[in-house]
């Protein structure tokens with residue numbers, strides 16, 4: 259029977275970093291991948307260009323993952339962004355920063371990022387096997403003993419690192435396989451919902467604006483009495499919204515839908531402007547340019563197609579500012595302050611870039627990424643119940659967490 263010090267399940271960024279860390283710290287390491295290709299999802303990230311990190315300092319970076327973000331403090335210390343930037347440079351990949359925040363490889367090729375990590379892991383001594391899915395984790399007396407592959411082969415090991423990712427994007431290998439393995443060990447899994455996905459609304463009028471991008475909008479949702487909102491670029495689609503603001507909010511919306519069946523999403527098209535500000539604006543327009551069409555007044559501060567649609571829906575096509583009564587100005591100001599939409603259909607995992615949910619963080623030691631239930635088990639990457647927004651957060655978390663898991667496996 260074959261034996262390794264550490265077996266890594268899954269060859270995404272978490273698994274590749276884990277294999278690299280374990281092998282380069284002296285552990286006999288085997289990386290298993292169910293698919294016939296290494297890092298299929300990684301190769302599709304960032305529209306094939308791989309936005310693998312960003313420039314935020316660690317505290318700000320962690321904040322963007324929500325209240326559990328600090329879970330990754332040790333992982334970011336063990337393998338900070340600079341470590342991976344150096345590694346990529348050494349492998350001949352030049353990282354560049356776009357929009358002053360997002361890291362991409364200069365040549366714009368995600369598969370090259372994958373190859374760089376794979377090369378480094380193999381050079382450190384990690385063995386890789388494709389088309390080898392893990393079916394069962396073997397445990398004896400509360401400690402890992404190895405695993406069984408889908409073809410029934412048993413391989414023993416002191417450490418197993420589950421880096422099987424999540425259920426998002428099944429066409430790129432997303433599945434619940436890792437979550438089921440974690441459950442079989444007694445781990446709690448928070449039910450996955452789609453995140454980093456579009457939001458489908460029930461109000462069809464948004465479809466008339468399909469293709470419109472607002473560079474800076476605020477999209478929010480009420481979760482009980484808690485108000486969650488995201489700000490950023492927003493794209494109108496035939497069925498609702500996409501773009502970073504919508505995608506970053508989608509996990510919260512889908513979680514509410516899973517619990518309550520419907521969610522109320524609201525849009526603030528000009529985030530700095532509140533109801534009173536809008537009212538004052540329209541009154542000023544009425545006094546200074548009374549003969550202007552109201553939609554043209556609105557189009558000075560909001561996209562023309564949006565302004566036209568809103569004014570025409572509320573007041574008809576040729577409505578001049580001078581006809582706006584105070585009551586109507588209040589009504590319009592109130593509407594623009596908080597444009598409400600109903601959502602009753604969650605995005606599917608096919609549309610999602612990540613899952614929200616996963617292995618409970620309470621059962622994983624953030625200092626080692628080790629299981630608090632089965633000794634020798636480790637978790638890293640999207641399988642964990644910690645998901646960041648769009649913009650290089652999730653790959654960086656997978657890389658750093660994976661590296662710490664591999665390091666811990668090699669050292670214990």
Ligand SMILES: Cc1cc2nc3c(=O)[nH]c(=O)nc-3n(C[C@H](O)[C@H](O)[C@H](O)COP(=O)(O)OP(=O)(O)OC[C@H]3O[C@@H](n4cnc5c(N)ncnc54)[C@H](O)[C@@H]3O)c2cc1C
Nearest residue numbers: 268270271272292303304309392422423639640650652653
């Ligand atoms: C289209 C798209 C674009 C994205 N763009 C970005 C981006 O630009 N920046 C960013 O930060 N994030 C992006 N993401 C999210 C990012 O891809 C994931 O967060 C990241 O890949 C998670 O890494 P992981 O290693 O945990 O899991 P994965 O990358 O999903 O890898 C898990 C691997 O485990 C394998 N596996 C599963 N079960 C088993 C098993 N039983 N046995 C053996 N192997 C198994 C799978 O086949 C898979 O290869 C994007 C996602 C998608 C879908």
